[in-house]
Amino acid sequence: KQEVTQIPAALSVPEGENLVLNCSFTDSAIYNLQWFRQDPGKGLTSLLLIQSSQREQTSGRLNASLDKSSGRSTLYIAASQPGDSATYLCAVSPSTSGSRLTFGEGTQLTVNP
Amino acid sequence: IAGITQAPTSQILAAGRRMTLRCTQDMRHNAMYWYRQDLGLGLRLIHYSNTAGTTGKGEVPDGYSVSRANTDDFPLTLASAVPSQTSVYFCASSERDSSYEQYFGPGTRLTVT
Numbered sequence: 001k002q003e004v005t006q007i008p009a010a011l012s013v014p015e016g017e018n019l020v021l022n023c024s025f026t027d028s029a030i031y032n033l034q035w036f037r038q039d040p041g042k043g044l045t046s047l048l049l050i051q052s053s054q055r056e057q058t059s060g061r062l063n064a065s066l067d068k069s070s071g072r073s074t075l076y077i078a079a080s081q082p083g084d085s086a087t088y089l090c091a092v093s094p095s096t097s098g099s100r101l102t103f104g105e106g107t108q109l110t111v112n113p
Numbered sequence: 114i115a116g117i118t119q120a121p122t123s124q125i126l127a128a129g130r131r132m133t134l135r136c137t138q139d140m141r142h143n144a145m146y147w148y149r150q151d152l153g154l155g156l157r158l159i160h161y162s163n164t165a166g167t168t169g170k171g172e173v174p175d176g177y178s179v180s181r182a183n184t185d186d187f188p189l190t191l192a193s194a195v196p197s198q199t200s201v202y203f204c205a206s207s208e209r210d211s212s213y214e215q216y217f218g219p220g221t222r223l224t225v226t
Contacts, residue, residue, distance in 0.1 A: 034214065043117075043203055043217035044156075089156070091215075100171065101146075101215065103156040 002027045004092055006104035013080055014112050021075040021107045023090035028071050031093040035064050035075050038087045038106065047088075048075070052095070080111045115139055117218035119204050125224045126194050134189040134221050136204030144207045145187040146215065147171075147179060149200040156203070162187055163210055194225045 003026045013019050023033070032051045036044040048057045048064040050073070056065040063076040073090055089106040120135045138145065147159040148171075158171030162181040176198060178190045187206075191198055202221045207213040 036217075041220075043219045044205075044215075046214050046216065049214050091156075100158055100161075105153070105155040 002030075002092060002094065002102045004090060004102050004104035006088075006090060006107050008107060009105070010108040010110075012110040012112060015080060015082060017080050017111075018076070018078050019080055019109070021077070021088050021109070023073040023075070023104055025071045025073075025092050025102075027094075028068050029095040030068065031095050033064075033066055033073050034091045034093070034101070035062075035073075036089045036091065038089060040086075044089065077109075080109075082111050082113050084111050085109055117204055117206055117216060119202075119218040119221050121221060122219070123222040123224075125226060126191075128195055128225055129193050132191045132194055132223070134191075134202055134204075134223070136187045136189070136218060137185050138187075138204075138206045138216075138218075139185065140206060140208075140216065141184060142206035142216075143184070143209050144213070145181065146205040146207075147177070147187070147189045148203045148205065149173065150203060150220075151200050159189065159202075194223075196225045199223060199225045 005024045034049045035047045038044045050057045050066045061078040066073045087106040087108045091101045091103040117138045143164045146161045148156045150156045157173050159177050160179040162168045165184045204218040205215045207215045
């Protein structure tokens with residue numbers, strides 16, 4: 001059974017700092033990995049999707065990397081802003097066709113002005 | 114474009130009552146999903162549908178049923194609610210199966226007393 005772990009569970013940083021969020025998964029046979037953002041009381045917003053054949057994806061100040069063989073992904077946020085405060089979740093899709101995304105429990109990020 | 118809408122936003126329900134959570138998407142996505150999000154357990158897949166007319170069981174399907182009569186709508190029914198079904202429920206959709214980017218609705222907060 002696939003398990004996804006995100007460390008740390010919570011992170012507080014000053015504005016302007018570059019930071020890295022970690023995601024690890026136990027079964028490396030994945031199709032892709034997605035990073036989501038969730039604001040309090042809201043649904044999830046997709047940030048980046050990395051296919052298993054890719055090493056990284058970038059969107060603005062966000063960069064996600066994937067090392068499938070070691071079962072790890074990182075989300076790098078450059079020049080953090082208070083508006084980046086949210087919970088960040090990663091989720092993996094299995095290599096077989098189907099519809100079972102497995103989510104981590106998320107990292108709650110607070111960027112202090 | 115609204116994306117995904119869910120109704121109601123929140124609901125308090127007596128145990129034993131029947132309840133249907135509504136979900137509608139306007140993106141013409143083939144696949145739709147229902148998740149529940151609980152503190153300490155993260156997001157878990159309840160049921161999914163890869164295309165209109167088909168449905169499948171997720172990780173925690175017991176006590177829930179779904180139907181997919183058309184592309185846009187994917188209602189989730191609790192036949193006889195129990196307190197353990199107190200949760201935040203999210204509907205999501207993707208162009209095809211879970212290997213594609215998923216888009217989430219705003220959620221329904223359900224309390225079963």
